[in-house]
Amino acid sequence: MISQTDSFILRTHGKGTYPITKEIKRFVGQAGIKDGVATVFVSHTSASLVIYENADPTAREDLHAYFEKIVPEDNPDYHHTLEGPDDTTSHLRMALTRTSEVIPIKAGVLCLGTWQGIYLFEHRREPHERTIWVNVMGQ
């Protein structure tokens, strides 16, 4: 059994979902384990994780549009808006999606379904450098 924790930086340029499946698969390959789990963790409160449909781009467009609607920026009720209209909304959108995701590994391969892609969900308008932590554990 081994445990290997590492991180990488993803540069984002505005709201939306950014594919990170390849990077996670690379970490799993490097660890060289056959059976175990990969933990993905975003160490930010205005970006999150989502595993989503990876084939049709309109699927993710609907996701982006849905979050604009369910957590609208133009809401006079918000108080935590010092950094702009995408301040408190970015935290709320993060809370509704995920900060950590754990994916089993079998025969050295991540057990993702055919249509599953792992995405960083950026909730901020401005460019950001996002740190994503990956732990691979198993034997």
Added chain:
Amino acid sequence: MISQTDSFILRTHGKGTYPITKEIKRFVGQAGIKDGVATVFVSHTSASLVIYENADPTAREDLHAYFEKIVPEDNPDYHHTLEGPDDTTSHLRMALTRTSEVIPIKAGVLCLGTWQGIYLFEHRREPHERTIWVNVMGQ
């Protein structure tokens, strides 16, 4: 320390929540570990996981009704609807709940609360075969 990854198929027949606690407990029992964690992972983008109230059936009926309301099918704004009105909505409902869930194991037993049941949340109208991966890790 050992790591054991396996999967099982659940046949669904329309939208709703399907109990899978027994299957997860069986995997934990078979692994024979005393202390560790069990990771549950659904490898689909139109079904998800939720740990929910397991005693009163109306609790889960309220859950089903709530998701029909918060992610309604009859929304003209959706673009990813090639497979019907339950296409993009199934992905959105999945994104709002969970794809992975990790439950600690103590004294050989899953640390679930009295009222906690593990459920697959099916978001599609048609019957489906859903693959659920389970990793049990510990000592």
Added chain:
Amino acid sequence: MISQTDSFILRTHGKGTYPITKEIKRFVGQAGIKDGVATVFVSHTSASLVIYENADPTAREDLHAYFEKIVPEDNPDYHHTLEGPDDTTSHLRMALTRTSEVIPIKAGVLCLGTWQGIYLFEHRREPHERTIWVNVMGQ
């Protein structure tokens, strides 16, 4: 490699978010591992977990207000209301946030970002004793 599962009790006094980062860090320190993951799990269906902004109190006030709005108590559609208007709503709010969260450990330290705090999200009005399970695993 070791695995160490333990729990602690948090006393809540009404709806809101309660910081538990210090307790989780204490468990990680006691386990004495350098590389691994910490799994946090709430064994209740009317309380949940959220990793949220830890600096400005108004951020969490916006979170609380948002959940009152997106899962309102005064909804005549609910059926599971035997224990009051905060009964079914507490389960729905739990389903929209998290029951488990997994955080990587590197060089003996939890890989939390500067602004990330771990919180128990209490959805009940009355005081409760909440059990939080923590598994620390690694080498």
